[in-house]
Amino acid sequence: MKKIFDAQQIRNWDAYTIAQEPITSIDLMERASEAFTDRLLSLFSDTDFTIFCGKGNNGGDGLAIARILASMNKKVEVYVIEYSAQASADFLINYDRLAKITTVHTISSLKDFPVIGQNSVVVDAILGSGVNRPVEGILKDVIQKINQSKLPIISVDIASGLYVSQPIAGDNTIICPDYTLTFEAPKLAFLMPQNLQYVGEWECVPIGLSSKYAQNTITSYFWTDMVSLKKRAKFSHKGTFGHALLAVGSYGSIGAAVLSAKACLRSGVGLLTTYIPSCGYQIMQASVPEAMCQTDPAEKELSICPNLEKYTVIGVGCGLGKSNKTKAFLKAILQQAKSPIVLDADALNIIAEESNLLELIPPKSILTPHPKELQRLIGAWENDFDKLEKVKVFSQKYDCIVLIKGMYTAIVLPNQEVYFNSTGNAGMATGGSGDVLTGIITALIAQGYSSEEAAIIGVFKHGEAGDMAAQERGQMAMLPSDIIEKLRW
Numbered sequence: 001m002k003k004i005f006d007a008q009q010i011r012n013w014d015a016y017t018i019a020q021e022p023i024t025s026i027d028l029m030e031r032a033s034e035a036f037t038d039r040l041l042s043l044f045s046d047t048d049f050t051i052f053c054g055k056g057n058n059g060g061d062g063l064a065i066a067r068i069l070a071s072m073n074k075k076v077e078v079y080v081i082e083y084s085a086q087a088s089a090d091f092l093i094n095y096d097r098l099a100k101i102t103t104v105h106t107i108s109s110l111k112d113f114p115v116i117g118q119n120s121v122v123v124d125a126i127l128g129s130g131v132n133r134p135v136e137g138i139l140k141d142v143i144q145k146i147n148q149s150k151l152p153i154i155s156v157d158i159a160s161g162l163y164v165s166q167p168i169a170g171d172n173t174i175i176c177p178d179y180t181l182t183f184e185a186p187k188l189a190f191l192m193p194q195n196l197q198y199v200g201e202w203e204c205v206p207i208g209l210s211s212k213y214a215q216n217t218i219t220s221y222f223w224t225d226m227v228s229l230k231k232r233a234k235f236s237h238k239g240t241f242g243h244a245l246l247a248v249g250s251y252g253s254i255g256a257a258v259l260s261a262k263a264c265l266r267s268g269v270g271l272l273t274t275y276i277p278s279c280g281y282q283i284m285q286a287s288v289p290e291a292m293c294q295t296d297p298a299e300k301e302l303s304i305c306p307n308l309e310k311y312t313v314i315g316v317g318c319g320l321g322k323s324n325k326t327k328a329f330l331k332a333i334l335q336q337a338k339s340p341i342v343l344d345a346d347a348l349n350i351i352a353e354e355s356n357l358l359e360l361i362p363p364k365s366i367l368t369p370h371p372k373e374l375q376r377l378i379g380a381w382e383n384d385f386d387k388l389e390k391v392k393v394f395s396q397k398y399d400c401i402v403l404i405k406g407m408y409t410a411i412v413l414p415n416q417e418v419y420f421n422s423t424g425n426a427g428m429a430t431g432g433s434g435d436v437l438t439g440i441i442t443a444l445i446a447q448g449y450s451s452e453e454a455a456i457i458g459v460f461k462h463g464e465a466g467d468m469a470a471q472e473r474g475q476m477a478m479l480p481s482d483i484i485e486k487l488r489w
């Protein structure tokens with residue numbers, strides 16, 4: 001798990017490391033530039049490099065990277081953009097160091113913009129995490145020219161012009177990189193779908209910033225790049241791992257019920273009962289013999305709430321449909337459930353239509369909407385940051401955990417913490433993936449994980465299994481049932 005910091009916290013992290021390690025700021029810049037260059041060369045070993053530098057510390061990095069590349073006999077052209085009379089102290093030191101070994105060009109107007117060789121990659125070291133306003137004048141012109149170059153662009157730390165943790169206005173001019181190699185930790189901006197073109201592929205390059213600072217600094221944003229599981233006790237029996245009820249399915253959607261049940265069983269649940277419309281009985285018994293099966297008196301839909309007393313946790317929603325009988329069934333479930341439940345798909349659509357049901361959701365329940373379902377619950381949003389804020393308000397108001405599903409699924413907790421998930425791929429954007437996730441999360445709660453843990457771990461393992469399935473089959477061919485097959489705990 002990594003913490004995600006805002007621009008001010010990043011500055012403080014830098015300063016703390018300089019004071020506590022101790023290391024001079026110019027040496028920290030050198031360390032960052034060496035780490036960047038290492039990774040750059042593993043991506044592009046046979047190319048030339050054209051480096052555009054601003055005059056802050058991001059530009060200072062660019063100059064140091066140029067010097068390191070030149071010292072390795074790489075062909076490097078360096079351009080400093082003259083948008084300001086001021087420059088940072090470390091920029092100036094690196095300028096002098098570089099000017100001793102090579103020519104440093106300047107760009108004062110567009111006529112200074114070079115013709116870049118076709119074998120070159122462009123390194124964007126114009127503005128970094130210090131950007132605080134839209135670019136104008138020569139900066140804007142150069143960024144536009146670079147974006148038009150059609151050459152691979154690698155941004156140092158963050159694309160020039162992109163804010164670390166705030167939305168950008170529609171007309172901002174920003175570098176559109178192929179790669180961002182960012183220092184130490186992810187930036188919130190990278191995780192917002194609207195910024196995709198301003199990030200490209202991204203990865204963190206460790207530069208040894210203080211781990212103590214990271215531990216002691218409070219943030220509400222986290223990056224889940226690993227999870228830890230509880231050890232399964234040796235002397236255990238099926239009762240140790242809970243008894244889950246999955247109330248799922250309707251005529252034509254028994255497949256959703258089957259997927260959620262299989263995923264639940266593959267995720268360590270002790271006992272599973274599926275509660276389905278009677279039309280699904282044979283299908284369920286034949287395809288999931290490990291699960292007990294109880295049927296609703298109605299043939300094609302769920303209509304009556306079963307006795308919930310013996311269950312550790314209830315997952316409800318996959319393939320449910322929205323008939324009036326099912327609406328009444330859901331209301332009864334919400335009224336009778338005594339502990340958190342997992343709500344998916346049509347359970348959420350019904351709640352969105354009948355907002356009086358919101359108050360009935362048991363505290364710490366988990367809601368797993370896809371984007372359309374989310375919009376029905378919280379209304380439209382202006383941008384991804386606004387969406388996040390609206391979900392946070394909703395989560396706190398109804399004391400529930402809400403997933404914003406998609407690339408980097410965000411798990412929003414009632415305490416306002418947000419966990420962005422690192423696993424998963426576009427091959428999972430297909431009907432049935434959500435049913436698998438519901439099964440996984442339900443199983444984790446049955447085994448005694450808190451709702452928060454179950455959501456974070458479940459989303460991570462779901463994505464991890466999806467990545468393995470994609471590796472084997474390719475994103476287009478993989479099925480939700482492949483995700484289940486790839487689950488490993």
Ligand SMILES: NC(=O)C1=CN([C@@H]2O[C@H](COP(=O)(O)OP(=O)(O)OC[C@H]3O[C@@H](n4cnc5c(N)ncnc54)[C@H](O)[C@@H]3O)[C@@H](O)[C@H]2O)[C@@H](O)CC1
Pocket residue numbers: 010011013014028029032054055056057058059060061083088126127128129130131132133134135136139156157158183209
């Ligand atoms: N934070 C860290 O841990 C480290 C940071 N380093 C580098 O330092 C960068 C941050 O350096 P700085 O804080 O100097 O930030 P920048 O290099 O982003 O430059 C900020 C400067 O540009 C000005 N500026 C901001 N927006 C502008 C705009 N739209 N048009 C014109 N001028 C604008 C600001 O007033 C400020 O003077 C990082 O992105 C990274 O590349 C590295 O050297 C290593 C360590």
Ligand SMILES: [K+]
Pocket residue numbers: 058124125126127128155156157158159160
């Ligand atoms: K940059």
